[in-house]
Amino acid sequence: MSENKIPDIVIGRLPLYLRSLQRMQQENRIITSSQELGERLGISAAQIRKDLSLFGEFGKQGTGYNIPYLIEKIQQILHVDRVWDVVVVGAGDIGSGLARYQGFSNRGFRVAMIFDRDPLKIGAKIGNFIIQDSHNLSETIRKAGIKIAMIAVPSSEAQTVANQLIKGGVRAILNYAPISISVPPHIQIQYIDPSIHLQRMTYYLE
Amino acid sequence: MSENKIPDIVIGRLPLYLRSLQRMQQENRIITSSQELGERLGISAAQIRKDLSLFGEFGKQGTGYNIPYLIEKIQQILHVDRVWDVVVVGAGDIGSGLARYQGFSNRGFRVAMIFDRDPLKIGAKIGNFIIQDSHNLSETIRKAGIKIAMIAVPSSEAQTVANQLIKGGVRAILNYAPISISVPPHIQIQYIDPSIHLQRMTYYLE
Numbered sequence: 438m439s440e441n442k443i444p445d446i447v448i449g450r451l452p453l454y455l456r457s458l459q460r461m462q463q464e465n466r467i468i469t470s471s472q473e474l475g476e477r478l479g480i481s482a483a484q485i486r487k488d489l490s491l492f493g494e495f496g497k498q499g500t501g502y503n504i505p506y507l508i509e510k511i512q513q514i515l516h517v518d519r520v521w522d523v524v525v526v527g528a529g530d531i532g533s534g535l536a537r538y539q540g541f542s543n544r545g546f547r548v549a550m551i552f553d554r555d556p557l558k559i560g561a562k563i564g565n566f567i568i569q570d571s572h573n574l575s576e577t578i579r580k581a582g583i584k585i586a587m588i589a590v591p592s593s594e595a596q597t598v599a600n601q602l603i604k605g606g607v608r609a610i611l612n613y614a615p616i617s618i619s620v621p622p623h624i625q626i627q628y629i630d631p632s633i634h635l636q637r638m639t640y641y642l643e
Numbered sequence: 644m645s646e647n648k649i650p651d652i653v654i655g656r657l658p659l660y661l662r663s664l665q666r667m668q669q670e671n672r673i674i675t676s677s678q679e680l681g682e683r684l685g686i687s688a689a690q691i692r693k694d695l696s697l698f699g700e701f702g703k704q705g706t707g708y709n710i711p712y713l714i715e716k717i718q719q720i721l722h723v724d725r726v727w728d729v730v731v732v733g734a735g736d737i738g739s740g741l742a743r744y745q746g747f748s749n750r751g752f753r754v755a756m757i758f759d760r761d762p763l764k765i766g767a768k769i770g771n772f773i774i775q776d777s778h779n780l781s782e783t784i785r786k787a788g789i790k791i792a793m794i795a796v797p798s799s800e801a802q803t804v805a806n807q808l809i810k811g812g813v814r815a816i817l818n819y820a821p822i823s824i825s826v827p828p829h830i831q832i833q834y835i836d837p838s839i840h841l842q843r844m845t846y847y848l849e
Contacts, residue, residue, distance in 0.1 A: 444685075444687075445685040446685065446686060446690075448843055448846045449843050451842070451843075451846070452838070452839040452840075452842035452843055453839065455842065456836070456838075456839065460823055479650075479651040479652065480652060481650075514846065515842045515843075515845055515846050516845040516846060516848060516849075517842050517845055521841075521845060523841070529740065530736050530737070530739040530740030530743065531736070531737065531740040533736040534735065534736030534737040534740060535837070537736065538821070538837070539798065539821055540821025540836065540837070540838060541837075541838060544838035544841075544842070545838070545841070545842060545845065546838060546841055584848055585841060585844070585845070585848075587837065592745065608844075608847075608848050609841070609844035609845065609847070609848060611837055611840050611841060611844075615744070615745055615746025617666055625843075625844035625847050625848070626844075627840035627841075627843060627844060628840075629835060629837060629840065630662070630746065631741070631744070631746070631747075631793065631817055631835060632658070632662075632746060632747060632750035632751070632752060633658040633659065633662065634658075634817050634833035634834075634835065635727075635729070635750075635751070635752055635791060635815070635817060635833075636657070636658035636661065636721045636723050636750070636751060637654055637655050637657075637658055637721075637831075637833060638791070638814075638815035638817075638831035638832075638833060639721055639722040639723055639727060639751065639791070639815065640654050640657070640720065640721050640722060641654075641814075641815070641831050642722060642790055642791075642814050642815060642831070643722075
């Protein structure tokens with residue numbers, strides 16, 4: 438099957454498999470099974486086997502999956518067998534948190550730049566980053582070849598920033614602002630939305 | 644079918660349906676279809692009909708779903724037909740952002756308190772909140788009847804904070820720290836992990 442035909446819902450599960458496998462690797466584990474992965478993730482073993490089989494043969498019946506090998510293969514499929522430079526727009530609470538975030542290492546990403554439009558913030562430092570003027574956003578990221586951005590500006594500015602990012606060559610946007618953004622079909626967009634996660638849990642609360 | 648038997652993966656999709664329906668409502672829409680919802684979400688119409696049918700009859704063949712009615716029903720199923728008080732632990736960048744976050748209104752949540760252990764932060768204000776001493780975390784949240792918490796402390800402190808929260812009666816935790824937390828089986832846990840969202844998008848990038 439061509440990779441182009443793989444349903445997006447399957448692609449959405451691969452990062453979850455990868456994260457679980459990397460945690461197992463940190464526990465010095467070598468072999469796992471679709472059953473164990475499924476129990477950790479709340480997904481059926483059959484679903485996991487079916488998802489992975491779309492990309493090839495990664496394990497043998499009865500012997501399970503080799504963890505380092507499967508990690509490498511999923512990293513290749515997801516194109517995170519490299520490190521992508523990511524730009525952060527918005528140097529408020531969330532943007533500053535992202536610039537300092539320790540969770541990108543070994544996941545395929547590193548924050549490369551942070552922008553804001555506030556003259557009081559431009560030129561100031563967050564960790565090792567100097568906050569840059571978002572007036573020059575499109576031009577600066579185009580020169581740097583940035584393809585991925587995280588938006589952490591107020592909702593009222595999010596669409597304008599997204600347009601600037603796309604003009605600058607960005608192809609994938611992770612939006613922290615609590616508002617829906619319109620993008621052309623060739624642009625990927627995802628949302629960080631804590632309410633989605635909270636609502637998934639309140640189902641189980643009385 | 645008893646609601647207890649509904650797969651967690653289905654529960655995980657309901658908040659996505661709810662968010663799309665609420666956006667349609669903001670657009671003053673009244674009727675939608677599983678086809679339209681599916682196109683907005685990248686999920687098949689058949690999957691959406693199957694998921695919703697587990698909870699009852701919400702639409703009729705050929706006439707589609709009534710948006711306000713379906714919103715109300717999904718809110719009831721997810722127990723967000725009320726407003727839950729949520730506690731934030733950690734008054735750094737991310738915690739401050741959560742305390743000021745505008746995206747919880749109309750989703751079933753409101754931030755009620757924020758805690759930190761840093762003497763320099765305790766007593767200071769973030770928006771309308773006074774930062775409280777996390778030394779008293781378990782006791783304070785138990786008295787207030789808090790069931791939901793968001794962890795925004797450094798990774799090295801996240802497990803300790805989770806233990807305090809659970810001791811104080813919390814049943815659902817949303818963890819922003821980039822580390823896996825162990826909780827008893829009756830405790831719900833979810834992770835905010837930007838790498839998961841970024842990896843889902845890099846699949847589509849060359």
